[in-house]
Amino acid sequence: ADLKGKKIGVTAPGSSTAMMASYVLAKGGLKPSDVSFIGVGASSGAITAVKSGQVDAIANLDPVITMLQRDNLIKVISDTRTLKDTQAVYGGPMPAAVLYVHNKFVQENPNTCQALANAMVHALRWLQKAGPSEIVKTVPESYLLGDRSLYLAAWEKVREAMSPDGLMPEAGPPTALRVLQTFEESLKTKQIDLSKTYTNAFAKKAAAKYA
CATH class of the missing domain: 3.40.190.10 (Periplasmic binding protein-like II)
Structure with a gap:
């Protein structure tokens, strides 16, 4: 609920990171419309967005998250980088990168x-x-x-x-x-x-x- 009205950096609107953020928000009683998703990419742009204060929170990938953690720029509140953590967050295995066609x-x-x-x-x-x-x-x-x-x-x-x-x-x-x-x-x-x-x-x- 603390994130209501905040700007959340994601790799891109509609991406898997935005989906993960939306799910975590829903578990906290918030809707995606309660925040602003900002596309920051998955490399140096994401790090710059955090350092410059363009975003209040971030949902991203490694090595971005590990680098931000190392520099004490963020505190991780939900993590899906290991199978155990993924199970804890989603309650089961969550397919990530897949090939899909009609x-x-x-x-x-x-x-x-x-x-x-x-x-x-x-x-x-x-x-x-x-x-x-x-x-x-x-x-x-x-x-x-x-x-x-x-x-x-x-x-x-x-x-x-x-x-x-x-x-x-x-x-x-x-x-x-x-x-x-x-x-x-x-x-x-x-x-x-x-x-x-x-x-x-x-x-x-x-x-x-x-x-």
Whole structure:
């Protein structure tokens, strides 16, 4: 409730960080309209927004949050960077970055969809084994925010949250819907067949390819 009327920095309005902030606000009895969401990006712009007082609070990603914590510029009140913390906040696994397309595209371009899934699963498998020096080589310099060691420290914190196989966990879609229904009025009374909203077929085929 202390955040009512405040400016909250998010990566972009409508983004996953805005969704997470909206959910935390709803748990505190506030609606998204009770605050102002300000897009600050996910790099140096976000840090500048906090330092300059452009925002009163922030929902963002690493390494931004770790850097702000290190400099004692913020106090974390809700954290989803580990599986344990995600479970505590959402009450279940929360799908984050996913590939999504219209059903028509899947039907008309199955090979393209499979190629995309192959690339994702291959990358996820690599991330499970890659060392710090290998990972840094693949990251754009701007993502490091001028501090490679801090970026790698932040990465080690979130590594466990990266899917090892690209499969959607069975409890993921119900968790996502329940969270969205907390603050999205249009979804509160909708009956949705979640089994029709995702498929693990492409990821399973990719997993077999890279077994």
